[in-house]
Amino acid sequence: MNLLIRADSSSSIGLGHIMRDVVFAAQYSQDSVRFACQNLSGNIIDHIPYPVHILDSNDPEELIALIREQRIDRVVFDHYGIDEIFEKKIKEACGVSILSFDDTYEKHYCDILLNHNISADKNRYVGLVPPHCELRCGGEYTLIRDEFKTEKQVKREKLYDVFIAMGGTDPTNATMNILSTLSDEMRVCIVTTSGNPHVSELETCVQERKNITLEIDSARIAQLLHQSRLAIITPSVMVHEVLFMEVPFIAVQTAANQEDMVVYLQQEGYIVLKEWDAGAIARFYNA
Numbered sequence: 529m530n531l532l533i534r535a536d537s538s539s540s541i542g543l544g545h546i547m548r549d550v551v552f553a554a555q556y557s558q559d560s561v562r563f564a565c566q567n568l569s570g571n572i573i574d575h576i577p578y579p580v581h582i583l584d585s586n587d588p589e590e591l592i593a594l595i596r597e598q599r600i601d602r603v604v605f606d607h608y609g610i611d612e613i614f615e616k617k618i619k620e621a622c623g624v625s626i627l628s629f630d631d632t633y634e635k636h637y638c639d640i641l642l643n644h645n646i647s648a649d650k651n652r653y654v655g656l657v658p659p660h661c662e663l664r665c666g667g668e669y670t671l672i673r674d675e676f677k678t679e680k681q682v683k684r685e686k687l688y689d690v691f692i693a694m695g696g697t698d699p700t701n702a703t704m705n706i707l708s709t710l711s712d713e714m715r716v717c718i719v720t721t722s723g724n725p726h727v728s729e730l731e732t733c734v735q736e737r738k739n740i741t742l743e744i745d746s747a748r749i750a751q752l753l754h755q756s757r758l759a760i761i762t763p764s765v766m767v768h769e770v771l772f773m774e775v776p777f778i779a780v781q782t783a784a785n786q787e788d789m790v791v792y793l794q795q796e797g798y799i800v801l802k803e804w805d806a807g808a809i810a811r812f813y814n815a
Contacts, residue, residue, distance in 0.1 A: 529559040530599055533578075534591065535606040539570030539723055543696035544765055545606045545629075546572055548644070551671040552604070553578060564594060570697060570723040586610070588617045595622045602627060605638070608785070612637045632785050636661075644669040646768060647792030670768045679750035680773060688717040688741070690809070691756035691775070693749070693766055696721040700782050702804065706760055707733060707740070709806035716740045717752050758812070763789040763800060778812055780804050 533553060537546040546565075553561045562579040565571065566586065573580050581598075583590055586609055595603065595618070603618060606629035615626055615637040628638040631645050633652050640662045641653060648665035657663070690710065694702040703718055704726060710716060718730065722745050734742045743752060750773070753759060759770050763779040763786045770777045779800045781790050793800045799812055 529556070529601045531556050531559050531561045531602050531604065532595060532598065532600040533561065533563045533604040533606065534565075534610065535563065535604075536566050536568055536586075536609075537571045537573070537723075538568035539697045539725055540699065541568065541608075542699075543572050543721060543723060546576060547673075547696075548629075548671050548765055549604070549606050550576060550578075551673050552642075554674070562598065564591065570725075572696075572721070572723065588614050588621075592618060592621045595624060600624055605629065608632075611635070631788065633788070640664060642669060644671050644768075645765075645789060645792075646670060646771070647789050671765070672768060672772050673750070675748075675750040676769050676772055679754050682751075682754070684751065684754045686755055686757050687715065688752070688756040689714040689758065690716045691753050691759040692716065692718045693720075693753075693759065693761050694780070694782060695762050695764065695766075697723045698726060698782075701726045701729075702762075702780060702782055704729060704733065706780075706804050707737075709804070710809075712737060712739050714739060717743065717756060719743045719746050719749050719752060721745050758809070760804075762786060763793055767793070776812070778808055 533549050535545045535549050537543045563576050564581045564583055565573050566583050581594055602625040604627045612635040619626055619637060626638040627640040627642060628636040630636060630641055630643050635656045638661055641657050642664045646667045650663045650665040653663055692703055692706055698720060716739060730742055734740045753773055753775055759775050759777040761770055761777055761779055762782050779793055781802050790800050801808060
């Protein structure tokens, strides 16, 4: 099968779509996989281990031409900027099978809908997808990177009191807000990417505070998490990996599209904050 994954990454969009798509693509090891992406500012196209076609726009006609040229059998959409109307145009023009990622309960014109969040509720898609659509929802479809599966089998010493991962681009600069409330006696590990526009500010902070380790574009996130006593993360796909590694965590909401996960985590008794506050860690340990 020839598979085409349509997704983007940037400083404003974030990096999560591409990261989970790469994990998803690994399931198709016997097939031909390629990506179609726009060359947006702060993207991580260079980190995609598959052929990538650079699109000039998010115009369906440009994508239709590519699908025909490459003789694609299935298109995977993981993009908030692509809706039911866009998907229907692709389906009618090319007749391809369509798999759509979704985590915000939007309308889709697809053959398979994938919501791999542990919070996913298939009943909420009634009327949002065609009657023939196969729903793949919930924890059994959760995408976990191989590095976490391997790391979980290793024994590690706890080197860090706090692990902070506020998304690859951290557009709200939440990491700096959190750091400003943490004691110099705490050993802190921050993971982020070069797509974070606040990297230079973080680097200056690390130089001034020797208790902080900053990892940029790290290839050992699973290990660093494993070596930490507490994680401070966004209520996003990172939650799946933290739960998998069985590391206690506090989730801090930074975007509207995280609301579904926020509600789920609150119902399950986890600490979720709408914004960070200085007493959060103390409350966590006293709970």
